Amino acid sequence: MTDDKSSEDKELIRKLEEENARLKRELEKEYLERKKLDIEKQTLDIEKKKLEKEKDDLKHETEKLKHETEKLKHETEKLKREIISLKSSIPFLAASEKTAEACGVPTSKVFYRRNRQEGPKRPTGGQPGHPGHGRKRPTPNTPPMIITLKECPHCGNPNIIEPVDGAEQKRTMTDIPPPNHVVCEIIYLRYWCNKCEMMVRGDTPWLQANEEFGPAVTSWIAYQRMLGLSVEKVQSNLLETYAIAMSEGRILKSEKWVADLLKGDYEKIHEEILKARSAGADETQFRINGMNGWLWVFTCVMSTYYKIAPTRGHEVPEEVLKGFNGDLTRDAWKPYDVVKSGHQLDLLHVNRWLERAEIRHRIEPRSLLTSKMAKLNGPGRPPEEFIQFTDGIRAILKQAVNFAEKKTKPTRLERKIAYNSFVKKMKVFLVKEWTDNDVVRIAKELRNRLGMLFTFVKKQGVDWHNNNAERAIRQGVLHRKISGGRRTWMGARSLEILLSVLETSKKRGIRFREWIRKSYDIASTENRIALSGTSKT
Numbered sequence: 001m002t003d004d005k006s007s008e009d010k011e012l013i014r015k016l017e018e019e020n021a022r023l024k025r026e027l028e029k030e031y032l033e034r035k036k037l038d039i040e041k042q043t044l045d046i047e048k049k050k051l052e053k054e055k056d057d058l059k060h061e062t063e064k065l066k067h068e069t070e071k072l073k074h075e076t077e078k079l080k081r082e083i084i085s086l087k088s089s090i091p092f093l094a095a096s097e098k099t100a101e102a103c104g105v106p107t108s109k110v111f112y113r114r115n116r117q118e119g120p121k122r123p124t125g126g127q128p129g130h131p132g133h134g135r136k137r138p139t140p141n142t143p144p145m146i147i148t149l150k151e152c153p154h155c156g157n158p159n160i161i162e163p164v165d166g167a168e169q170k171r172t173m174t175d176i177p178p179p180n181h182v183v184c185e186i187i188y189l190r191y192w193c194n195k196c197e198m199m200v201r202g203d204t205p206w207l208q209a210n211e212e213f214g215p216a217v218t219s220w221i222a223y224q225r226m227l228g229l230s231v232e233k234v235q236s237n238l239l240e241t242y243a244i245a246m247s248e249g250r251i252l253k254s255e256k257w258v259a260d261l262l263k264g265d266y267e268k269i270h271e272e273i274l275k276a277r278s279a280g281a282d283e284t285q286f287r288i289n290g291m292n293g294w295l296w297v298f299t300c301v302m303s304t305y306y307k308i309a310p311t312r313g314h315e316v317p318e319e320v321l322k323g324f325n326g327d328l329t330r331d332a333w334k335p336y337d338v339v340k341s342g343h344q345l346d347l348l349h350v351n352r353w354l355e356r357a358e359i360r361h362r363i364e365p366r367s368l369l370t371s372k373m374a375k376l377n378g379p380g381r382p383p384e385e386f387i388q389f390t391d392g393i394r395a396i397l398k399q400a401v402n403f404a405e406k407k408t409k410p411t412r413l414e415r416k417i418a419y420n421s422f423v424k425k426m427k428v429f430l431v432k433e434w435t436d437n438d439v440v441r442i443a444k445e446l447r448n449r450l451g452m453l454f455t456f457v458k459k460q461g462v463d464w465h466n467n468n469a470e471r472a473i474r475q476g477v478l479h480r481k482i483s484g485g486r487r488t489w490m491g492a493r494s495l496e497i498l499l500s501v502l503e504t505s506k507k508r509g510i511r512f513r514e515w516i517r518k519s520y521d522i523a524s525t526e527n528r529i530a531l532s533g534t535s536k537t
Contacts, residue, residue: 137172145173181242184214206520208257217244219516221251222258226502226512228482252491259494261519266497269303269504274321276300278344278462280329280469281321281336283312284476287485288492295476295496296320299468304503306476308492314338327455327462329469332445342459343452346466347397350446350453354390357438361386369398389439392429393446396422400457401464409460419458426450472503 126132151158188201206215217238224234231248238244238251273279279300286295286308296307296316309316314335321328327342331349347368355365362378363386374387400422403410410418427450430443446453456462479485479495486492505515 138174140172179241181217181244208254211250211254211257213244213246213250213254215516215520217242218254218258219513219520221254222498222516223502223512225255226498228478230483255498256490256494258516259497262497262501262516265515265519266305266500269305269500270320272303273298273300273305274324276303276324277326278329278459279321279324279326280463280466281317282331282466282469282473283316283333284473284480286476286480286492288489289485289487293485293492295473295480297469297472297476299472302504302507304472304500304507306472306496306499306503308486308489308496327459329463329466331466332449342455342462344455344462344464345449345452347401347453347464348466350397351394353442353445354393357386357442358390360438363387366390366394368394369401370394383436385434386436386439389434389436389443393426393442396425396429397453400454404456404464415458415460419454422454422457423450426453475499475503 148163149160152160186204186207190199190201192198193200208218221234221238224237225231229237231251234251235246235248238246279298281296281298283294283296286293288308288310291310293308293310294312294316296309298305298307298320305320307316307320312333312335314337317336318338321339321341324339324341327344328336328339329344329346330336331346336343351368358365358374361383362376362380363383364375364377366372366374374382374391376382400418403418403422426446430447430450434440434443456464476499479499486495501515502512505512
């Protein structure tokens, strides 16, 4: 019994030892696993920290790249705007005849001779079947100049005594006399008036008060200034040509005096513009003492009126054309709408809208009266709707121009019928459902201006273009380019008066200085100086 119990105890002890060993192994295994997990956890923590750092670095890098992307995007937009600006600049547009005409580049900026004719050019020089033209031989107004001979120019024979009767040869020569100035003393005879009980004398309205230069000098200065010469060049020219030394201030004072003398004529020109059946208007920038101003021009058949103002707004045409009952040919500048009269929109400006849109659609710009088909300048499908629109507008306008310029002038009834027909055609064409952005924009503008598209058809004498006003405005552009404008508004007033008289005198075939001569009202009496610079006796 004791042995059995001892063996059971031993077996139990063995089992407990085995269990302890197993548990120990499990604990060791669990310890190793926990240690492994701790190591893995530490490794993961390290990896996590590393990844978080990389994440932060990537985030900062992303923000940096995003900032640089925004910066590059702004620079790209800026460069695009600069490219568009450069492509629309005068040097770029003027290099090609296909873009200069469309964008209104002035002829002074164009680097080629524009060809406005379709087909072969007409040869230069005299044309077969046309009568010849030459300068008429002037009539001599001085004693003849006799050319004599003392010996034979070929052999040196001195025995040449008398010229052969009837064998003389003649030619005429036109020259100017040596430009020497004259100095004249003016003596005012004084008289005693018994009624006033004071000494009285005659006046010289043709001579500036307290000035020593006569009307011929002042009129010459005014003309040189209107030719576009600067004060310095007028001063140099006066000294070199006539040996007259004059300060810049006195030159400007003489110019102003002539302008003041012509104020009455300037107002008469304004009145003639208001009485005209049709007139044209245009404007351009003109700086006064470095500040922005605007030079306006209003023209009719026989008169040209300039006005310099600090604004380009409606105040100027409203003031200048107050009382005008004719028809005004103008561009689409809205301030002209305030003029309560008939209006004719310049069709060349309408064509420029089409031409600028053609450039954007990669189409070679075409003139208003052209018969050319649309020609693409780049690859891609042709914009059929846009081409249909431009061809349709030009076709209607061309028909209207051809009707108005027929050799046999249409009657008033024919004009009225044609006017209604063209307005109806244009209205039907413009109200179509267009989708092209440029077409929609131009069609909307033309619908708003429909009442002023065909005035020249209804009324005889109204131009379908504004070339007269645009040619007149170039004179102001000439002065702006040479001098950059005027220093004072007083000088601007002188310019607008003198320029108006100059351009009006050209239209009427009167010399500018002759016009000034009449304004001086100099009687051809003794002891007065004629504008030619010679003393009358």
